[in-house]
Every structure is written in C-alpha cells, then in structure tokens.
Amino acid sequence: ESIGTFQDVFGKPSKPVKSFAKLENVFHGVSQITAGGTSIVDIGNGLQIEAAFKKTGNVRLHVPPEDIILSTQPLISSARNTFEGRITQISDLGHVLKLKVNITENKSFTVQITKRSFKEMQLNIGSKVYITFKASSVQTD
DSSP, rough: OOOSHHHHHHHHSOHHHHHHHHSSSSSEEEEEOOTSSSSEEETTTTEEEESSSSEEEEEEOEEEEOOOOEEEOOOSOOSSSEEEEEEEEEOOOSSSEEOOOOOOOOEEEEEEEEHHHHHHOOOOOEEEEEEEOOGOOOOOO
C-alpha cells in the first residue's frame, strides 16, 4: 500500500504502484558503479545512462517524462545525460504535449512539454532535438 500526497506516491512509486501505473521511459540494463559515486547503466545500442544510485548488475530504470528537458541544441549544464534524437510522435493531453523522441532505431524516450514551448521552439514530427536529464532523475527498483 502506498500512502501520501500524489508526489509522495507517484514521485518514487512503491512496487505495487509501479505495477499499477503505466510508467514510461523504462529501460533494462547492466549497471556499474563509477569512481565518482554514480552508476553507469548500459541499456544497449551503445547508450549509457548515468544515475545517482549505486548498484551493480542487472537493473530496471525509469526516467519520468516531466523530468526531461527538451532543446534544439545541446545544453551546457550539470545534467549528466544528453541524447540527440528526432520527434516521431506527438500526443495532445490538453494542457501539455507528450512527444516520443527516437534516440536510436529501437530506443526512444517520452518527453512532456507545454504547448507554448512546443510552438515557441517551432517543433514538429521529424524535428532534431536533444533530451537532457539529471542522474538524480533516474529511478530504479
């Protein structure tokens, strides 16, 4: 049972909530701890995600769509994960849009942005974009 505010329950979902909620950006990979105290998770296709947890071996990780920053150029920031991709799908959720961004042929991320940002950035299907997220945004079981 998960008890608390919406953010408490869905911000770091317990296993029962995880099995109930439809999580996006779920990847399986092999994790190794770095000298810097983070983990690098190889999720295949030459992609590695840096995470703030310390785990080795097989892991399942999750990156919330609302934690991913979308840009049209690479960002210079403290965030540890940046990938280039193309928008392949747009879903209108009313107040926000969910975008599917393909990073490789069979690896994609779902990103959530406002309609205003989408319009101001002049984005569309096929637009080249960069996704960026912090190591602390990466969650695991």
